[in-house]
Amino acid sequence: MANTQLQHRYVHGLDGLRALAVIFVFAYHYGFSWASGGFLGVSIFFVLSGYLITSILLKQYDEHQKLLLPSFFKSRIRRLFPAAFFMVVCVVAWTVLFKPSLLSTLQGDAIAGLLYVSNWWFIFQDVSYFDSFQSPSPIKNLWSLAIEEQFYIIWPLLLLIGLRFTRKKKTVLFIISCGALVSALLMGALYEPGMDPSRVYYGTDTRSFELLIGCCLAFVWPLYRLSSKNVPSTGKFILNVAGLTSLLLVFLCTSLLNEFAPSMYRGGMLLVSLNAAVLVATISHPSSIIGKLLSFKPLRWIGTRSYGIYLWHYPIITLTTPTTEFGEFNYVHISLQVIATCFIAEISYRFIEQPIRKEGFKTFFRQTLPTFKPSATFRSHLKFAAPIVFVIFFLLFTLGVTGILEPKKTESKQPEAVHIETTAKPISQDNNLKEKESSAKEPSYTQVLSIGDSVMLNLADPLQETYPNIVIDGKVGRQLSEALNVAKNYAQFNEPSSAVIIQLGTNGYFTEEQLDELLKQFSKADVYLINARVPRQWETEVNEKLEKAAKESKNVMLVDWHTLGANHPEYFTKDGVHLLPEGAEQLTKLIYKAMLKSTDIS
Structure with a gap:
């Protein structure tokens, strides 16, 4: 019974880490000087994803001697797709109504986003991640979700092949480590100093090492086997010193590094990811002080909604910030944008993400409206209005991505x-x-x-x-x-x-x-x-x-x-x-x- 509890232990401190990561990214997109390295929050997400997903898969393999791939893929779709789809539909509808000049940009971006190939779409379209002068795509942040989804599709298959053919986890660990090293070396090889680094920043091939580092950690520090029993005082001391040191380094990197420094792409991100792995490892252990510190309730709230916050913060910033304010700080506008982001993320979490994640799509659509019963009159109005609202949103989305409502260009475009x-x-x-x-x-x-x-x-x-x-x-x-x-x-x-x-x-x-x-x-x-x-x-x-x-x-x-x-x-x-x-x-x-x-x- 105790072993079963260990296997299903939920680590609240990791929610706190998610909160820090999404705050770093949020602050980076606002251009705060203290968060010049805030883009590294994505690296933390990648390492954490690699660790948690591989821990789940290894636990399955230990219990069943196989990977339950259909259920795994179904759970990933339930977890990621509904909230992303909801965000993209709303952004396209908003753009059709209030900012039709962005439709030409948004058409391909929306389709690529829903197919989880945004990162490669932006690479082939030569869209810079760091250039916000040319009407930035409001869903450009979907590039990282594309990498994660590609990882979720490919990685379980590769892991299954590795476990079936080698049988020794040490051998699989060595192969994964080599793969991470190759990816990091590829980032350094493709990076050109002084050039826009978007190619290596977006690429699945050049960012895989961050996910693979998390995978390696799952082999040597599996979450479902960690226990606070029989941990000597010396071990606890080392664990906590390592955790506090790695957390301090995360804050230093966030405030001191920037996205154009050549060192970032020639070993810098690798070191940042290794440090993130140390932090994840210490937080995950039941004896960790740092894990308890990051279990602070407000951080946990942000962490559990971090997916929705990440999805919504960028479109809200780009669609509601006047171009005259980019790079400037209107704290009233920023406060309103933060409140709006958290509010919509909460709506998404409560009424879309959690219900579908727990009950599935069929149950969600079958039970959501019938269980929402404020009054008989309201219910009757809702049954009448809901299909109309759905049709309107669907039409706006369809018209937006197909370009039917795109305004005709009457002015000549400035030559590149x-x-x-x-x-x-x-x-x-x-x-x-x-x-x-x-x-x-x-x-x-x-x-x-x-x-x-x-x-x-x-x-x-x-x-x-x-x-x-x-x-x-x-x-x-x-x-x-x-x-x-x-x-x-x-x-x-x-x-x-x-x-x-x-x-x-x-x-x-x-x-x-x-x-x-x-x-x-x-x-x-x-x-x-x-x-x-x-x-x-x-x-x-x-x-x-x-x-x-x-x-x-x-x-x-x-x-x-x-x-x-x-x-x-x-x-x-x-x-x-x-x-x-x-x-x-x-x-x-x-x-x-x-x-x-x-x-x-x-």
Whole structure:
């Protein structure tokens, strides 16, 4: 009897860990500086999922000498699909009614989400996880659920094959460990420093090691065999020190790391996952103090609803946050969004997740409405209204994913990349800047090159008016690392009579080495670095590197757009990054003044 109780022991501390993980992710999506590594909450979820699922499967195998795969798959579908389906239907319906401009993005995302292939869909569609400038998909967070569902389908089959053919769990453990190592090495091999890391971030192949680490833990620390009996005091001390240390490391990683650091993808996530495994192991043991600490009731409440909170927080943030507030903190709006997320997650948990998980789909649909009996009158109205509401939601969902209600595009879309080249002649011969101080005060460059991202595309018209001989090379979403190859096409600009304008850093971090390599390609020209005005967590680090480069090189000048732009929100579109015509004009003037100053003409 005691053994049976051990086998079915529920660990409340793991709910507390789920709560911390979802809070980290929530805070990361808000852009709080103390949660720059909050995306690692997903790594905790992956390790925990691998551990719990493998513990369940190993328990089945020990008891029955086989895996009960049909019941396992059925339980996973009951647990995951209903809440996700409910969320996707509601988001599509909301989008049809209030934000039809997102339908073109949402159609494929919704279908991929319900088929649990979102991560690969986003990879093949070249959708960045980290770029929120181009109308982010409100269900982009389904990528991680796709990885988990793919794992739930494939892993039991592989485990069964391994247990059948080897018979020795140590051999299976060794194979799993090798698989985890291969996945982690693949992440490091596919990662390109300075490039958007979304490919390795989304990939099932490059994230499997986190799940497999949890699987390994289940072999050496099976949940159903853990007991507080006969644990020596030394063992308890080591257990608790390990737990407290790993928890402290989780908080440090969450506050100090960021998603663009090369070290994250070259061993960093592996170490984070190993630390998460230590934390899961200590919490799972009945003798653990840390497990009792994380059993705090409010944490347990969040933890039991963490699936619904994770599902709903991202669409609520993206659909209800004005674009002017992305990267800013309106705490009234944030509070309302948190309350809405928790409220809807509670509704989902009580009336969808738990009933279907316990009773199944048939019983749920057969019993839910009949058992809800506030009054006879209300019941009769409900029986009449419920089918109508269902049909309306179904129609909105169908119309949304099929694109029938998608608004026709009447405006031309901004090109993703542009190359503009005009007939070259010295700037001093023709300069149409409206507010130059005098015709004598003009920088005398024979040619000008500008390389940038989508902000550079906003600058194209005023730059051409001011510098008729300019060559503009701009591309939406361009990282500084991509500009290294672009710059090789403009070797002719590396001469003293040339000016090179570089506007990069809007879309993420870059390394000092990459910036130095770019500047070396124009070592003979005058280079003007435009710092970033981007309400994202990488803004400060990017601007510090640009400022440092300008101080260290005589031919490099800083154009301080950040300071000017910070005081003039009217220069920007709603995202606070891209430029309105007035902003483009003002930045062009700032560049012009920097050129006047550097050429010492007065």
